[in-house]
Amino acid sequence: MKKILLTGGSSLLGQQIITSAPxxxxxxxxxxxxxxxxxxxxxxxxxxxxxxxxxxxxxxxIRHRFNEYPTELLTNNIQTNLIGNLxxxxxxxxxVDSGKILFVSSRSVYTxxxxxxxxxxxxxxxxxxxxxxRKDYANFQFCVLTPGPFANRRMDTNKRNSQDIELLDIKxxxxxxxxxxxxxxxxxxxxxxxxx
Amino acid sequence: xxxxxxxxxxxxxGEQLIKTxxxxxxxxxxxxxxxxxxxxxxxxxxQGADTLIICSRSGGGERYKFTEWxxxxxxxxLDANITGTVLLIQKFLQYCTTGTIVFVGSIATKxxxxxxxxxxxxxxxxxxxxxxxxxxxPETLFITFNPPSFxxxxxxVRSNEKERTNQEVADWIWWMIENRINHLDVxxxx
Numbered sequence: 001m002k003k004i005l006l007t008g009g010s011s012l013l014g015q016q017i018i019t020s021a022p023x024x025x026x027x028x029x030x031x032x033x034x035x036x037x038x039x040x041x042x043x044x045x046x047x048x049x050x051x052x053x054x055x056x057x058x059x060x061x062i063r064h065r066f067n068e069y070p071t072e073l074l075t076n077n078i079q080t081n082l083i084g085n086l087x088x089x090x091x092x093x094x095x096v097d098s099g100k101i102l103f104v105s106s107r108s109v110y111t112x113x114x115x116x117x118x119x120x121x122x123x124x125x126x127x128x129x130x131x132x133x134r135k136d137y138a139n140f141q142f143c144v145l146t147p148g149p150f151a152n153r154r155m156d157t158n159k160r161n162s163q164d165i166e167l168l169d170i171k172x173x174x175x176x177x178x179x180x181x182x183x184x185x186x187x188x189x190x191x192x193x194x195x196x
Numbered sequence: 197x198x199x200x201x202x203x204x205x206x207x208x209x210g211e212q213l214i215k216t217x218x219x220x221x222x223x224x225x226x227x228x229x230x231x232x233x234x235x236x237x238x239x240x241x242x243q244g245a246d247t248l249i250i251c252s253r254s255g256g257g258e259r260y261k262f263t264e265w266x267x268x269x270x271x272x273x274l275d276a277n278i279t280g281t282v283l284l285i286q287k288f289l290q291y292c293t294t295g296t297i298v299f300v301g302s303i304a305t306k307x308x309x310x311x312x313x314x315x316x317x318x319x320x321x322x323x324x325x326x327x328x329x330x331x332x333x334p335e336t337l338f339i340t341f342n343p344p345s346f347x348x349x350x351x352x353v354r355s356n357e358k359e360r361t362n363q364e365v366a367d368w369i370w371w372m373i374e375n376r377i378n379h380l381d382v383x384x385x386x
Contacts, residue, residue: 066333071234075234114328117329121321125320128320
């Protein structure tokens with residue numbers, strides 16, 4: 001790997017990925033690369049990069065019963081998380097001849113909570129698309145990392161304590177990111193220990 | 197069922213459903229309800245319908261390798277098939293929680309061809325969402341259906357596939373509603 005493009009660089013996980021990166025890494029702000037804007041994705045120059053790490057997602061941790069979900073929020077989250085990420089993936093695959101793509105998924109794709117639909121459904125769709133694309137783009141290495149819950153900026157003490165499993169150490173997640181990319185590992189599920 | 201709202205009423209399947217419906221039907225055209233337009237969805241009036249059948253499919257039949265899919269189509273199709281459909285389902289559930297929602301997916305969600313990734317991914321997402329909503333809305337009947345290929349105004353029949361007729365597909369839908377079947381997959385015949 002020579003140069004990594006990271007989305008979601010302002011999150012805690014993104015910050016940890018940046019500080020532990022083994023090579024040059026660029027994490028554009030949403031002003032430079034806005035996943036909710038097709039024009040922004042179309043005009044971004046992907047050519048210099050040989051690795052794409054997708055961690056950006058909006059709406060994680062926000063919970064609403066489906067018919068009470070604010071329409072604007074629901075729309076924006078789906079457009080950013082799902083359509084934006086698929087579009088970005090397409091542009092990256094079109095722009096470079098070979099490379100590595102790592103997508104950070106979520107344990108919620110298995111638990112499918114009905115009050116965070118816009119979040120997990122987007123993770124699941126990208127995960128499924130990557131599984132299909134892997135067969136057709138042999139010059140690319142596709143990795144999907146599915147971590148269990150880890151502490152993030154939105155998680156308060158009560159929520160931390162209410163988790164049924166121990167929160168993952170964020171360093172363990174980033175170590176796994178680099179291990180997967182270095183060793184061509186396609187898929188890893190990372191779960192904390194059960195508290196009981 | 198008192199009244200059915202059919203989305204995608206201008207496709208062959210939609211026309212067949214309108215023709216064979218056992219009760220009153222409304223089938224808005226794109227001028228009345230545009231799934232690419234949030235305001236259009238927000239302002240849509242279900243006119244007393246207690247059953248919603250979604251068989252619209254923006255981009256159905258189009259086949260491109262993922263990197264060759266025209267960017268503008270990709271975004272527009274995903275927007276209608278996912279964002280628009282999700283908002284429509286939300287709108288229906290805000291107005292009626294004791295009705296029926298039928299979503300016509302595609303058996304492409306099982307085959308997952310490389311040449312229509314955005315299409316089957318969109319269909320699968322809506323199926324996953326409806327599946328997750330079942331527990332929260334116990335009085336709503338959620339029906340998801342993955343039919344095999346059937347005649348469409350957009351696509352040509354591929355030589356190695358035996359298509360089913362629109363009559364067959366419509367009959368399966370009425371059968372699922374009558375018997376409160378949650379999910380049905382019907383595979384291709386070759």
